[in-house]
Amino acid sequence: MNQMFPIGFEGPLAFYLVVYVLTLVVHVFLMAYVLAGSLWLAWVTVFPKATAGSIHGEIPRTKHPAARILRDWLPFALSGAITAGVAPLLFIQILYQQQFYTANVLLGWRWMVVIPVLVMAFYLLYIMKSKIISQWSLGIRIGLSICVAGSFLFVAFCWTTNHLLSLNASQWPVAYETGDAVQSLPALSLRLATWITGTFPAMGVLMSWQLRGMKSRTDSWRDVASDVNWLTLIEDEDRRIAWVSLAAMIASLILAFCYFLTLPEEVRSNLTGTAGILWIAVLLSSSGVMITGLIRQRRSHTGSKSWLIAVTGALFVQLTAAASLREIIRLTQADLSAVVQSTKAAAEIGGLVMFLVFTVLNAGLIAFCLWLVRRKQAP
Amino acid sequence: MNNFYPVNDYGPLMPGLVMAGVAIVHVFLAQFAVGGGLLLCYFQWLAMTGRSETARIFVNGYFRILVLISFVLGALTGVGIWFTSIQVSAPTIGQMVFNFHWVWATEWTFFCLEVVAGYCFYRYHTQLSDRTNLTLLILYAFAAWMSLFWINGILSWQLTPGDWLASRSLIDGFLNPGFWPSLLFRTIVCMTLASLIGCIVVNVIPSLDRTQRQELINRAAHLMIPMLAMPVLGVWYLLTMPDDSRGWVLGGSPAMMLFFMISVGASLAIGSYALIGLWMQKLYINGATATLLLFMAFGATAGGEFVREGSRKPYTIRHVMYSNGIRPDEVADLRIRGCVTDDPYPVVHEKDLPNDTVTVGAKVFRKQCAVCHTIDGSNAVVHLTASWDEDQMRMNIAKLQQTKPFMPPFAGTAQELESLVQYILWVESGRPSSWAQGMNPETVSQISRWLDEAGTEPAEARSIR
Ligand code: HEM
Numbered sequence: 001m002n003q004m005f006p007i008g009f010e011g012p013l014a015f016y017l018v019v020y021v022l023t024l025v026v027h028v029f030l031m032a033y034v035l036a037g038s039l040w041l042a043w044v045t046v047f048p049k050a051t052a053g054s055i056h057g058e059i060p061r062t063k064h065p066a067a068r069i070l071r072d073w074l075p076f077a078l079s080g081a082i083t084a085g086v087a088p089l090l091f092i093q094i095l096y097q098q099q100f101y102t103a104n105v106l107l108g109w110r111w112m113v114v115i116p117v118l119v120m121a122f123y124l125l126y127i128m129k130s131k132i133i134s135q136w137s138l139g140i141r142i143g144l145s146i147c148v149a150g151s152f153l154f155v156a157f158c159w160t161t162n163h164l165l166s167l168n169a170s171q172w173p174v175a176y177e178t179g180d181a182v183q184s185l186p187a188l189s190l191r192l193a194t195w196i197t198g199t200f201p202a203m204g205v206l207m208s209w210q211l212r213g214m215k216s217r218t219d220s221w222r223d224v225a226s227d228v229n230w231l232t233l234i235e236d237e238d239r240r241i242a243w244v245s246l247a248a249m250i251a252s253l254i255l256a257f258c259y260f261l262t263l264p265e266e267v268r269s270n271l272t273g274t275a276g277i278l279w280i281a282v283l284l285s286s287s288g289v290m291i292t293g294l295i296r297q298r299r300s301h302t303g304s305k306s307w308l309i310a311v312t313g314a315l316f317v318q319l320t321a322a323a324s325l326r327e328i329i330r331l332t333q334a335d336l337s338a339v340v341q342s343t344k345a346a347a348e349i350g351g352l353v354m355f356l357v358f359t360v361l362n363a364g365l366i367a368f369c370l371w372l373v374r375r376k377q378a379p
Numbered sequence: 380m381n382n383f384y385p386v387n388d389y390g391p392l393m394p395g396l397v398m399a400g401v402a403i404v405h406v407f408l409a410q411f412a413v414g415g416g417l418l419l420c421y422f423q424w425l426a427m428t429g430r431s432e433t434a435r436i437f438v439n440g441y442f443r444i445l446v447l448i449s450f451v452l453g454a455l456t457g458v459g460i461w462f463t464s465i466q467v468s469a470p471t472i473g474q475m476v477f478n479f480h481w482v483w484a485t486e487w488t489f490f491c492l493e494v495v496a497g498y499c500f501y502r503y504h505t506q507l508s509d510r511t512n513l514t515l516l517i518l519y520a521f522a523a524w525m526s527l528f529w530i531n532g533i534l535s536w537q538l539t540p541g542d543w544l545a546s547r548s549l550i551d552g553f554l555n556p557g558f559w560p561s562l563l564f565r566t567i568v569c570m571t572l573a574s575l576i577g578c579i580v581v582n583v584i585p586s587l588d589r590t591q592r593q594e595l596i597n598r599a600a601h602l603m604i605p606m607l608a609m610p611v612l613g614v615w616y617l618l619t620m621p622d623d624s625r626g627w628v629l630g631g632s633p634a635m636m637l638f639f640m641i642s643v644g645a646s647l648a649i650g651s652y653a654l655i656g657l658w659m660q661k662l663y664i665n666g667a668t669a670t671l672l673l674f675m676a677f678g679a680t681a682g683g684e685f686v687r688e689g690s691r692k693p694y695t696i697r698h699v700m701y702s703n704g705i706r707p708d709e710v711a712d713l714r715i716r717g718c719v720t721d722d723p724y725p726v727v728h729e730k731d732l733p734n735d736t737v738t739v740g741a742k743v744f745r746k747q748c749a750v751c752h753t754i755d756g757s758n759a760v761v762h763l764t765a766s767w768d769e770d771q772m773r774m775n776i777a778k779l780q781q782t783k784p785f786m787p788p789f790a791g792t793a794q795e796l797e798s799l800v801q802y803i804l805w806v807e808s809g810r811p812s813s814w815a816q817g818m819n820p821e822t823v824s825q826i827s828r829w830l831d832e833a834g835t836e837p838a839e840a841r842s843i844r
Contacts, residue, residue: 076498076502079450079451079454079494079498080494082454082455082458083454083487083490083491083494085458086458086487086490087484087487089458089461090476090480090483090484090487091480093472093473093476093477093480094476094477094480097469097473097476097477098382098384101384101465101469101472101473102384102385102469104462104465104466104469105384105385105386105387105465105466105469106385108387108466109389111462112459112462112463112466114462115455115456115458115459115462118455119451119452119455122451122455123447123451126447126451172385172723172724173723173724173725176385176724176725176727177724177725177727342477345477346477346480349477349478349480349481349549350481350548350549350550351479351480351481351482351484351485351549352481354481354482354485355481355484355485355488358485358488358489359485359488361488362488362489362491362492362522363488365492365496365518365522366491366492366495366496368518369492369495369496369499369515369518370495370499372499372507372511372514372515373499373502373503373507
C-alpha cells in the first residue's frame with residue numbers, strides 16, 4: 001500500500017471499498033444514535049435528579065427534552081440503523097467473503113443470538129415509549145433502561161468480536177478447536193471502548209438538530225408543571241450534550257491511539273505511511289473542527305446554527321476517515337490478491353446501472369414522503 | 380487461502396431444519412407486510428371515498444400492528460435468514476450474493492423507501508389529509524411489494540436458473556422460468572395472509588359493533604378472491620420445475636409429498652371458507668375462527684417453504700452448487716485430490732477418535748454429508764445404514780447419487796470413502812476407544828471401481844420413472 005487509501009488499488013477493489021465505507025458510515029451514524037441514546041436514557045433513569053441549583057432542579061431528568069426525544073425516536077432510529085446495516089452487510093460479502101463467513105460460523109450460535117437480542121431490545125424500546133410505563137415502579141423502569149442499553153452494548157460487542165476474529169485467519173483452526181473467539185482481550189476492549197465513546201458525538205449532533213426542531217413544539221410536553229420554561233431547558237440540555245460529546249470524543253481518540261499500539265507492526269506502518277497518514281490528518285482535523293464547534297455551542301446561549309452545520313459536516317468527514325483507517329487495518333491483514341480477484345469478478349456481473357437508477361428513483365420518493373409530511377405539519 | 384469453512388455441530392438438529400424454521404417465520408411475516416400494504420391502500424380508499432366510514436378506524440388499528448410486527452420482526456428475521464444461511468451453507472449464500480449483489484442492493488433501496496413511507500404514515504397520519512395518507516400507503520405498499528419482486532427473482536433462480544446457465548446474464552437469471560408464477564403466487568398468498576389478519580384485527584378493535592365488524596370482514600375478504608387463481612398458478616409453477624424436483628413433490632419423496640399435500644389442503648380449506656362463506660354468503664367470522672384459519676395459512680406457508688427448500692436437492696443452486704457446498708465441476712477433481720486433504724479444521728464434534736482413518740472419515744462426513752444428515756441424531760446416517768453390511772455400505776455411498784437421486788455424487792477419493800465407512804461403523808459400534816480396522820488395499824480398489832461406475836454426474840431425472 002503505497003498510495004492513499006483507496007487510491008492505488010485496482011479499480012474494482014477501490015470501487016467496492018468506497019461503496020462499503022460510505023454505506024458503513026451511514027450505519028455507524030444511526031447505530032451511534034441508538035447506542036449512545038440508550039446509554040443516555042439508562043443514565044438519566046438511574047440518576048434522575050438534575051444538578052443541584054439548576055433552575056429546573058425539580059423536574060426529573062427523565063422528563064428533560066433529550067430523554068423525551070430519545071424515547072420518541074429510538075425505535076425509528078433502530079429501524080434505520082438495521083436497514084442501514086444491510087448495505088455494508090451486502091458489500092462485506094463481496095469484499096471479504098471468506099473472512100466474514102468464517103468468523104460468523106466460528107462464533108456460531110453466539111453470533112446468531114444478536115438477532116433475538118435486537119428483537120427484544122426493539123420491543124422494549126416501544127414499551128419505553130408507551131404511556132403505561134409511567135405507572136411502573138422506578139425499579140422496573142431502571143431495569144428496563146439498563147436492559148435496553150445493555151442489549152445494544154452486547155450487539156456492539158458481537159460486531160467487534162466478529163470483526164477481530166475475521167481479521168485473524170491463522171487463528172481460525174485454533175478458535176474452532178477451543179471455541180475461544182477472542183485472541184486478545186486488551187485489543188478487543190480498546191477497540192470496543194473506542195466505538196462506544198465514539199458514538200456520543202454522533203448522537204449529540206443529531207440530538208442538537210432535534211432539540212432545535214423542538215423549540216417551537218414544546219406544547220406537546222404539558223405533562224409537567226406548566227410554568228416550565230422549555231426554551232431554557234432545551235438550551236441547557238443542548239449544552240450538556242455538547243459537553244458530554246466533547247469529553248467522549250477526546251476519550252475515543254485516546255482509546256483509538258491505545259488500540260493502535262496493540263496492532264502489529266506492519267499494520268501500524270501502513271496507517272502511518274502513505275496509505276493512512278492523510279486519513280489520520282483528516283481524522284484529527286475534523287475532530288478539531290468538532291471540538292471547536294462543540295465548545296462554541298457550549299458557550300453560546302442560542303446555539304449557533306452555522307457551527308452546528310460545521311460540526312455535522314465534520315462528523316461525517318471524521319466517520320469516513322475512521323472507517324477508511326479501519327479498512328487499512330483489515331487490508332493489511334487480508335489476502336490482498338484474493339480481494340482483488342473477487343472484486344474484479346464481481347465487477348463483471350451486471351446490475352450496477354439498474355441499482356443506480358432505482359437509487360435515484362427511491363431517493364426521490366423518500367424525499368417526496370418527507371416533503372409531504374413537512375408541508376402538512378407546517379402550522 | 381483454501382475454500383474451507385468450519386462446520387458447526389448443532390447436536391441432533393440438522394442445520395437445514397434451523398434454516399427452515401427461521402425462513403418460515405420470516406417469509407410469513409414478510410408476506411404479511413406486503414399484503415398488509417395492499418389491504419391498507421384498499422381500506423384507506425374505501426374510507427376517503429365515503430364507501431365505508433368504519434374502514435378509517437380499521438386503518439389506524441391495523442397499521443399499528445403491521446409496524447410492530449413487520450418492521451421489527453420482519454426486518455430482523457430477514458437479517459436472521461442471512462446469518463442462518465451463512466451458518467448452513469456459506470458457499471451457497473456467497474454464490475448468490477456474488478451473482479446478485481446489485482439486485483440485492485436495489486432491493487435495499489426499496490427497504491429504505493418502505494421504512495420511511497411507513498414511518499411517515501405511522502407518526503403523522505392523524506395530522507395528514509386523506510389524500511396524503513393514501514399516497515404514503517401506496518408508496519409503502521409499492522416498496523414492500525417490490526422487495527418481494529426482487530428477492531423472488533433470486534430465490535426462484537436457485538431452482539430454475541434456466542438460460543442463465545449458458546448465458547450468465549443477470550436478466551436471464553433474474554427473469555428465470557420460475558419467476559412469474561412464483562411472484563404471482565406469492566402475491567396472492569400475501570393478500571390472503573393480510574386479509575386473515577385483518578379479520579382478527581376487526582374482532583379485537585373494541586369500538587366496533589357487530590354490523591360494522593361484519594362489513595369490514597366482508598371487505599377484507601375481497602383480498603382473498605384472487606385465491607381462485609392459485610390452482611392455475613400452482614400448476615404453472617410445477618410445470619416450470621425441473622422434472623426430478625417435480626417428481627419429488629408429486630410422490631417421489633414421501634416427506635416432500637406430505638408437506639405439499641399439507642400446503643395444498645390448508646390452502647383449499649382457507650380458500651373455500653373465504654369464497655363461499657365470506658364472499659358469496661357474506662357470513663361473519665369470529666376471532667377464533669380467523670385465528671384458526673391463520674394457523675392453517677402458517678401451515679401452508681411452512682409446507683410450501685419445505686417443498687421449496689427440499690425440491691432443490693441435491694442442489695442448493697441447480698447445476699451450480701450441491702447442498703454440501705461442492706460444485707458439480709469440482710467433483711472429478713476432488714475424487715483425485717481428496718475433499719479433506721487441505722481441511723485446516725480439526726474434528727471437534729467427535730471426542731476420542733481412535734485413529735487417523737476414523738478422523739478423516741469424520742472430516743469427510745462433516746464436509747459432504749452434515750448439511751443433510753447427522754451421524755446419529757435426526758436423519759442419521761448410522762440408522763439409515765443399519766441394515767446394510769459393510770460392502771453394501773461402501774457401494775451405496777460410492778454410488779450415492781444412485782442410492783437416492785436427491786443426494787449429490789460422492790466427491791472424494793476411495794480412501795476417503797473407506798474412512799467415512801470406518802467412521803460410520805465406529806459410531807455404530809458405540810465409539811469404542813480402540814479401533815483396529817485399517818485401510819485394506821483390495822477394498823479401496825473395489826471402491827474405486829464403484830466410484831467409476833457411478834461417475835461424477837448427478838442422477839438427474841433419469842432415475843425417476
Ligand atoms: C443497534 C444495533 C447495532 C449496533 C450497536 C451495532 C454496532 C456496530 C459496531 C460497533 C460496528 C463496528 C465493529 C468494529 O469495527 O469493531 C458495527 C459494524 C457493522 N454493523 Fe452494526 N450494529 C448494530 C446493528 C447492525 C445490524 C442489524 C446490521 C445488519 C443488518 C449491522 C451491520 C453491520 C456491518 C455490516 C458492520 C461492518 C462489519 C465489519 O466490517 O466487520 N449492524 N456495528
